[in-house]
Amino acid sequence: MRAVVIGAGASGLMCAALLARGGADVTVIERNSKAGKKLFITGKGRCNLTNDCDVSEWLASTVNGAKFLYSAAHAFPPSAVKDYFESIGLRLKTERGKRVFPCSDKSSDVIKALVRDCERGGVKFLFDKRVTAIETDGGRAVGVRAGQELYFADAVVVATGGVTYPSTGSTGDGCAFARSLDLKVVDPKPSLVPLRTNGTGSLGGLALKNVRFDVEIGGKVVASEFGEMQFERGAVTGSIVLTCSALTCKYRDKNGLFPGGSKGIVDFKPALDEATLDARLLREFSSAPTAKLKVVAQKLLPSAAVSAVLECARADGEKRASDVDKATRRRIVAALKNFDFSVVGAEGAEQAIVTSGGVATGELDPKTMQCKKVGGLYFVGEVIDVDSLTGGFNLQNAWATAASAARAICEKRG
Ligand SMILES: Cc1cc2nc3c(=O)[nH]c(=O)nc-3n(C[C@H](O)[C@H](O)[C@H](O)COP(=O)(O)OP(=O)(O)OC[C@H]3O[C@@H](n4cnc5c(N)ncnc54)[C@H](O)[C@@H]3O)c2cc1C
Structure with missing residues (x-):
């Protein structure tokens, strides 16, 4: 033979x-x-x-x-x-x-x-x-x-x-x-490839642990994983993103693009529901009432993520914690649970594992x-x-x- x-x-x-x-x-x-x-x-x-x-x-x-x-x-x-x-x-x-x-x-x-x-x-x-x-x-x-x-x-x-x-x-x-x-x-x-994003430029280098990452296409969450991920310049990667890339392959066209309006969503606090997270924020605010919001927020988030999350919540980081009203607090909770950004597609074969x-x-x-x-x-x-x-x-x-x-x-x- x-x-x-x-x-x-x-x-x-x-x-x-x-x-x-x-x-x-x-x-x-x-x-x-x-x-x-x-x-x-x-x-x-x-x-x-x-x-x-x-x-x-x-x-x-x-x-x-x-x-x-x-x-x-x-x-x-x-x-x-x-x-x-x-x-x-x-x-x-x-x-x-x-x-x-x-x-x-x-x-x-x-x-x-x-x-x-x-x-x-x-x-x-x-x-x-x-x-x-x-x-x-x-x-x-x-x-x-x-x-x-x-x-x-x-x-x-x-x-x-x-x-x-x-x-x-x-x-x-x-x-x-x-x-x-x-x-x-x-x-x-x-x-098993990084996903390209829009509007995440300021987050380059941010590494996250114990977060949930969802990919939403056509208004539906089609992949959702818990674990580690990183933001790079114009892309997200890390083990949970790679898994999501594999699970969403079929939604990409031959140029590697998702349909318009596709989103990546990070839940920074997947173990806490909104009410528990709101109570946690209140506790942090009352224990440091004169501290700036952007400083208190570091108790909940890596510092590199603070300004993007506060911006997403339309909250002024320079405000004193005691001056943050209930509506703003709710928006901060929402931004921590659903921090979303545009996901345009996948990187090319040069960066893919399989x-x-x-x-x-x-x-x-x-x-x-x-x-x-x-x-x-x-x-x-x-x-x-x-x-x-x-x-x-x-x-x-x-x-x-x-x-x-x-x-x-x-x-x-x-
Ligand atoms: C960065 C990276 C990290 C990875 N890490 C892991 C990991 O840790 N664990 C895991 O399970 N998988 C991992 N993978 C995936 C894994 O490497 C591949 O799935 C696996 O190597 C596939 O084996 P293969 O024999 O099919 O192909 P390959 O290993 O790609 O081998 C194909 C060979 O065929 C040769 N060849 C191609 N065309 C011709 C031709 N016309 N004539 C002669 N020779 C030719 C090529 O030169 C090559 O040597 C990783 C992949 C990458 C890119």
Whole structure:
């Protein structure tokens, strides 16, 4: 069994290593000069390689394609991924939110371990070669073309990734191959990405914890998350914003824009209802009656947020606390609970962690990742229309789909 794997990223390396273990003669073709360029930057250089949860939690964190993943997920769950990495000498640790990292905190150790495992199995790597087409004959994939060169194979695995962080080599070639073979492709869109805002310029640098962030589109809240977020120049980001970006992908047009009038809403005090917050304000005002409102407000808010919130409440920060009337206090409460601003769309692929969209899952056999219309052709990893939230789930998708394809190809050989 000769197999060609296109791409030496997460899914390509895993697939190649497992194919070699199964006795296949494997060649990996990678356009970059080394393996795992995107893996290297994952988890801020620490690589959150999976999530130590059960399959149902993983699938519940999957935004698109959970049903498709079902078989692959059960065949190669997070526990199997951990066992695999530990078996190839990578020590792991689990952090907050069941996120699994290498003990060394170095993504490079994940890449080294995978490459070593591939090399042990005799996998050949061809670097600095970009595959330009899949060669087919009589409805079967028979190899790949890289410029003038042809590489023949019994099985071709497309592990070319999505369209995000294109500088890492993932520029959507796999989707182009699929389209050239008349396979349906769901338009790739950046996901897990900062959201662009209007009118938040003064808040650049503001970091918030324990807040609620809602995205409202067409007058309806379509995503709502609790946790940490940050304001940047003309954008919001942070874990809860990234999650909201994934949950609102379908509302964006092909330019990444939301319909006009879409809003981001921050609740600075999600644990307090309006009446309790009003009572708290009253207490703060009566304990410092001569202090300026803008100073008292710092008891409830990070100082960088004070003037924007008071402006939103149409409250004069220079006023003494004892002079703030009931109507103004109510407006301050409303601004603390519903601080809203315009959300225009998402940042581009250069800033997105994952791609939403890709080769339509209906084109693939979910047990084997083999293309239903083209025998011997497999798609694995982010090139498939499957994406999950942060927490190690996207790499888990890559490992599991790669393992399914490797197993299926090796079984054919048997
Ligand atoms: C900044 C950042 C941080 C992230 N952190 C995490 C994290 O901590 N945990 C997590 O679970 N997920 C994380 N992700 C997502 C995760 O990295 C991806 O989902 C995962 O790498 C996808 O694996 P893949 O094998 O499908 O694609 P990739 O890892 O993108 O690999 C694709 C490979 O194919 C090669 N290639 C493409 N086209 C061709 C061609 N025509 N010919 C030859 N080679 C080609 C590319 O050069 C690349 O090496 C992060 C993503 C980013 C951008």
